Amino acid sequence: MITTIVQSDIIWAQPEENRRHLGAWMDGMAEADLYVLPEMFSTGFSTDAALVAENDKATLAWMLQKAQVLDAAIAGSVATEEGGRFFNRLYFVKPSGEVTAYDKRHLFTYGKEHLHFTAGQERVVVEWRGVRILLAVCYDLRFPVWTRNRKDYDMILYVASWPTSRVKVWNTLLKARAIENQCYVAGVNRVGEDPRCQYCGASAIISPYGEEMASCEWDKECAATADIDMERLLAFRQKFPVLDDADELSDFACPRTDGNGEEKTEALF
Numbered sequence: 001m002i003t004t005i006v007q008s009d010i011i012w013a014q015p016e017e018n019r020r021h022l023g024a025w026m027d028g029m030a031e032a033d034l035y036v037l038p039e040m041f042s043t044g045f046s047t048d049a050a051l052v053a054e055n056d057k058a059t060l061a062w063m064l065q066k067a068q069v070l071d072a073a074i075a076g077s078v079a080t081e082e083g084g085r086f087f088n089r090l091y092f093v094k095p096s097g098e099v100t101a102y103d104k105r106h107l108f109t110y111g112k113e114h115l116h117f118t119a120g121q122e123r124v125v126v127e128w129r130g131v132r133i134l135l136a137v138c139y140d141l142r143f144p145v146w147t148r149n150r151k152d153y154d155m156i157l158y159v160a161s162w163p164t165s166r167v168k169v170w171n172t173l174l175k176a177r178a179i180e181n182q183c184y185v186a187g188v189n190r191v192g193e194d195p196r197c198q199y200c201g202a203s204a205i206i207s208p209y210g211e212e213m214a215s216c217e218w219d220k221e222c223a224a225t226a227d228i229d230m231e232r233l234l235a236f237r238q239k240f241p242v243l244d245d246a247d248e249l250s251d252f253a254c255p256r257t258d259g260n261g262e263e264k265t266e267a268l269f
Contacts, residue, residue, distance in 0.1 A: 001129045001228040004032040007203040007216040008041060009192035015042040015055045019062045026066060029223055033129050037076030038159055038190040039138050040088070045161040045194060047116035049086055052079040056089075063093040071095050073128050077104070077137050077159050085118045090135050090159060092126045100126040102135035106143050111196075113139075125153045131228050133157055134183075141173045141187070149181035151243055155228055158187040163197040170202055178206040182242050184213075184228050191219055208236055 006026065011017050019042055026035060042059045043051060059078045067074045073094050080089040080103075088104035103120025107113040123146065124135045134153040138160040140146060147156060156177060162170045170189065178185040185206040190199045204215040205226040216222035237243065 001034060001131045001230075002032040002225060003034045003036065003186055003205060003228055004029060004223055004225045005036050005186055005188045005203045005205060005214070005216065006038075007188060007191055007201040007220075007222045007224075008038060009221050010038070010041060010044045010190050010194070012044045012194050013046060013048065013051060015051075015059060018042045019059065023062070023066060025221075025223075026070065030225065031070075032072055032225060034073045034075065035070070036157055036159060036186055036188045037074065038188050039077045039161045040079060041076045041159075041190070042078060044190075045111075045197075046079065047113060049079075049081070049116060052081045052086055056080045060091060060093070060099070063091060064097060064099070067093045067095045068097070075135070075157055075159065079117075086116060087120065088113070088117050088137055090137050090157075092128075092133070092135060092157075094128065100124060100135070102137070104137035104140065105146055106139045108139045130230055131155055138162060141170070141177065144177065144180065145249065147177060147181065148246075148249065149183055149243055153181075153183060154230065154233055155184040155186065156181065158185065160187065160189045161194075161197075161199060162189045162202075164200040165197075167200055167202050171204075174204060174206050175210040178208055179210040182208050182233075182237055182240075184208060184233065191221060208233055 063074045075092045077090040080087045090102045092100040102124035105120045107119050132153040134156045136158050174187040188203045189201050191201040200218045201216050205213045207213050214224035214226040216224045
């Protein structure tokens with residue numbers, strides 16, 4: 001499965017201009033099966049609820065149209081309103097019109113995201129052209145238990161607005177998630193700046209061995225492409241079956257004390 005990561009700059013709170021720019025750029029790219037865009041690629045990392053509803057509908061419609069024209073899947077996150085609550089929602093859109101959505105589980109409390117958005121509750125895996133893909137957003141990268149491979153996926157997508165000041169962590173954890181889960185990882189970060197942060201990109205596609213298969217230049221709009229080779233992955237897993245030896249997290253228990261001082265044992269997961 002040919003995957004292209006699209007490391008874009010984002011004009012703050014101008015969704016129409018960001019969609020126009022990305023659309024023209026993607027039309028000129030080599031063909032791929034999947035194009036992955038950064039977190040909140042049409043607005044920048046914004047908690048402005050007034051912008052959400054209108055932008056969500058227009059941006060999702062744009063993703064559907066581009067997926068059909070390119071005969072490829074498109075993934076990227078958009079701020080979304082549903083039932084009076086707001087979500088940082090990663091859409092995975094197929095050319096058939098099928099839409100799979102994942103709501104960001106770990107909200108970035110340091111940036112006050114939790115005051116404006118609701119955390120997702122469901123882990124989402126989508127299948128595309130022979131590859132099972134786990135969907136994740138930015139801060140999720142720091143939480144390995146949530147993305148632990150249960151033999152249910154082959155690749156993780158991380159779409160992000162990850163600041164330059166913490167980019168060494170980004171680089172390290174992308175490789176760690178690939179190695180520990182014996183899977184491919186595609187991490188797509190933005191470049192440029194918003195009212196609070198600067199971003200240098202460092203987007204990359206990582207092999208199950210923790211090697212960079214493709215990467216983008218720092219501080220520059222850039223696209224990079226790699227082939228997600230399932231034969232190679234399955235051969236590696238068969239030869240070195242790490243996942244067979246994984247702990248069953250549901251078996252772990254944590255001692256707790258109830259209100260009467262008596263110890264209780266509760267499952268962690």
